[in-house]
Amino acid sequence: RKEVEQDPGPFNVPEGATVAFNCTYSNSASQSFFWYRQDCRKEPKLLMSVYSSGNEDGRFTAQLNRASQYISLLIRDSKLSDSATYLCVVNHGGGSYIPTFGRGTSLIVHP
Amino acid sequence: GAVVSQHPSRVICKSGTSVKIECRSLDFQATTMFWYRQFPKQSLMLMATSNEGSKATYEQGVEKDKFLINHASLTLSTLTVTSAHPEDSSFYICSARGAQGVISPLHFGNGTRLTVT
Numbered sequence: 001r002k003e004v005e006q007d008p009g010p011f012n013v014p015e016g017a018t019v020a021f022n023c024t025y026s027n028s029a030s031q032s033f034f035w036y037r038q039d040c041r042k043e044p045k046l047l048m049s050v051y052s053s054g055n056e057d058g059r060f061t062a063q064l065n066r067a068s069q070y071i072s073l074l075i076r077d078s079k080l081s082d083s084a085t086y087l088c089v090v091n092h093g094g095g096s097y098i099p100t101f102g103r104g105t106s107l108i109v110h111p
Numbered sequence: 112g113a114v115v116s117q118h119p120s121r122v123i124c125k126s127g128t129s130v131k132i133e134c135r136s137l138d139f140q141a142t143t144m145f146w147y148r149q150f151p152k153q154s155l156m157l158m159a160t161s162n163e164g165s166k167a168t169y170e171q172g173v174e175k176d177k178f179l180i181n182h183a184s185l186t187l188s189t190l191t192v193t194s195a196h197p198e199d200s201s202f203y204i205c206s207a208r209g210a211q212g213v214i215s216p217l218h219f220g221n222g223t224r225l226t227v228t
Contacts, residue, residue: 034216043117043204043219044155087155089217099145099208099217103154 003027004090006102013109017078021105023088024070032091033071035062037084038104044087047073078109114138115207117220124195124227132190132223134205140185141207145217146178149202161188195227 006023013019025033033050048055050062050071061074071088085104092100114137124130134144143162147155159175161167161182169175179191188207192199202224206217 032214036217041202041224043222044217045219046216049216091214098157098160101155101157 003092004088004100004102006086006088006105008103008105010106010108013078013107015078015080015109015111017109018074018076019078019107020072020074021086021088021107022070022072023090023102023105024068025090025100026069027090027092028066028069030069030090030092033062033064034089034091034099035060035071035073036087036089038087039084047086075107078107080109080111083107083109113218115141115205115218115220117205117223119223120221121224122226124225126196126227127194129191129193130195130225132192132203132205132225134188134190134207134220136186136207136218139207141188142185143208144182144188145206145208146180146188146190147204147206149204155204158190192225195225197227200225200227 004025035047036044037047038044048057048062050064054063059076063072085106087104088102089099116135118133146158148158149155157170158173159167159169159180161180163182163185167180182188202222204222205220208215
């Protein structure tokens with residue numbers, strides 16, 4: 001089992017739709033969690049951190065479920081510009097805290 | 112804040128030559144930097160972790176003598192691809208994490224697209 005798993009998609013949704021991605025992690029000692037977006041041939045950019053109580057930033061809502069070991073990202077009112085690959089990143093505890101990336105979920109928002 | 116600058120953004124070199132890629136944290140001190148490689152349509156692959164003032168830790172399968180990493184200061188890490196071959200052509204991305212440790216998000220450089228002819 002991979003340490004961090006994501007459905008690669010693609011998720012094809014119309015503008016204005018609400019879409020949600022999940023990311024599961026295997027290490028119960030994981031300590032911090034993030035969502036990044038990566039556009040084609042570009043570097044990943046931080047979208048938002050994920051806090052235990054859940055957090056929202058505009059149209060984006062992130063949640064953490066420690067019991068089931070997954071994080072989620074909800075995008076409301078999708079825009080064409082939201083088309084990208086969404087990466088979840090999990091930092092494990094102990095030692096060097098090497099961040100582990102999921103393989104990413106591709107989102108395509110169409111008119 | 113938290114800007115990471117990577118240079119060059121694109122390089123084309125001949126087989127057998129060496130290429131140095133620089134990664135700088137511009138407005139914060141980066142105690143830990145990570146180097147990744149990404150092939151088209153694939154996920155980021157961690158190559159190595161470098162900590163300021165100590166040797167880099169390489170992931171399994173990454174040749175430390177081929178990919179030389181130096182993290183001599185809190186704001187600069189370099190990756191040198193030695194004796195480059197066409198199969199080394201890839202997108203190389205560095206990232207830096209600040210002194211807050213595990214709770215700090217990664218900040219990425221804008222990547223270096225290496226083409227070896």
